[in-house]
Amino acid sequence: METPNHCQFCAQHPDSAFHGMSREGLEEISQLKTCVSFRKGQVIMHEGARPQGVYCVHKGKIKLYTLGTEGKEQIIRFVTRxxxxxxxSILSDEPISASATALEDTFACYIPxxxxxxxxEDNPKFSLNLLKLSCHELGEAGKMITSLAQKNVKERLAEILLILNTTFGEDEEGYIDINLTREEIANMVGTATESVIRLISELRKEGYIRSKGKRIAVEDRSALRAMASVFE
Amino acid sequence: METPNHCQFCAQHPDSAFHGMSREGLEEISQLKTCVSFRKGQVIMHEGARPQGVYCVHKGKIKLYTLGTEGKEQIIRFVTRxxxxxxxSILSDEPISASATALEDTFACYIPxxxxxxxxEDNPKFSLNLLKLSCHELGEAGKMITSLAQKNVKERLAEILLILNTTFGEDEEGYIDINLTREEIANMVGTATESVIRLISELRKEGYIRSKGKRIAVEDRSALRAMASVFE
DNA sequence: GGATGACTATGACATTTATCATATCTTTGA
DNA sequence: TCAAAGATATGATAAATGTCATAGTCATCC
Structure with missing residues (x-):
């Protein structure tokens, strides 16, 4: 078994940008990278900056977010292993469009x-993988745009909870395995924190979810999907 | 000068996916493609379908849109020459995420x-260009997500008008060079048609724009940018 | 373990936007 | 050119969501 710091470790994941790359290509990357870590809450990249390298996340959870005109965060996406x-940003030669902050202690590989x-240049398979990932993400972004434009806040909250459940899975007690404040959830839904708090309470009373402290568990997945008008 | 149907014609555009490709690569594509045309209003691709090929637009304007749960359109983006x-869809091996309809008579090249x-496979430069374009679009999508989540309807309308002005340019009288109903504009802003009608009237009274029939011209670009909180 | 700050919860009220109805104007097609 | 259909404009009202204020709970740190 390879050491967990070798790029082959990540290449085993079928959705990885490294998937299907040659041994030589993976070796090349391993030689070029350095290992870095970030503490919970640390900003990894700032919106508007021009990064001098790429991070590949090895362990941890990161939120990508922009700041609106009032300084309010909009969480666009999460990044995990x-x-x-x-x-x-590097490829389109543009400033980076979203800040990245570690939601928990995070380990990554940095490639200048x-x-x-x-x-x-050396690995067309790699760039093709990145293209595929980008195409998939563009589809997801289109869905999010439609939801934000047309769904009400309750539907959007339900949809976000489903996305979180899928993205991070469940812990041993069935709760979504990510630690987010109600404010952060509101920053994904695009609404006021109080609205999220109220609607979580409502969804709980209606039996769609259960919650304990900050933690939330999806109770009736198919009912929640129907309520949120989420189709596969 | 090459015939306008040859791929070198499009490759001259610096933002084109074909930019920087070898003559042989462009020749390869030219051999593989067929020319097609669509009438105004014709549906080119249906959301949810699995396309058997790719269209490269040669002339004309196309809207990409999804249908929300009430059957309402959400225009995600425009496609031009x-x-x-x-x-x-082909690269991510997923159903297509948005329908495409011709806004005017349109000519395209079809590549199976x-x-x-x-x-x-034969042209890494081509796939790298597609990757760059996708990366740019992902940045744009992130901005749209933040606007939809955080800006009010008036700000979003102003922003959409600026985007339209930039995308399609102006005709001889200075009007945005695209023929859209108020409903279609509302379907980009994510609001009711009546709200768009009202706010266009308001923006006109405030001096930001002028309009004549369906046509709209941006009068004071920098003021409109400031009002919409659009920064470069 | 306790204090403090952050977060969650709730109520009241304000603001924004949607919906419905109706009249007028513009565009399209025969 | 004209009639019909579609689009635009406006008013009134309803609904959704935001803001402000306050109290209670939870998490963190010393």
């Missing part, structure tokens, strides 16, 4: 920009 | 799926 941060370009 | 439709994969 096997995901890359910063490559889009020039090395990243070299890997891209 | 030089843009590709359908490649994301298998040919498209061949071109991708």
């Amino acid at each position: 096997g995901d890359l941060i910063g490559y889009r 920009k020039s090395s990243f370009f070299k890997v891209i | 030089g843009d590709l439709i359908g490649y994301r 799926k298998s040919s498209f994969f061949k071109v991708i």
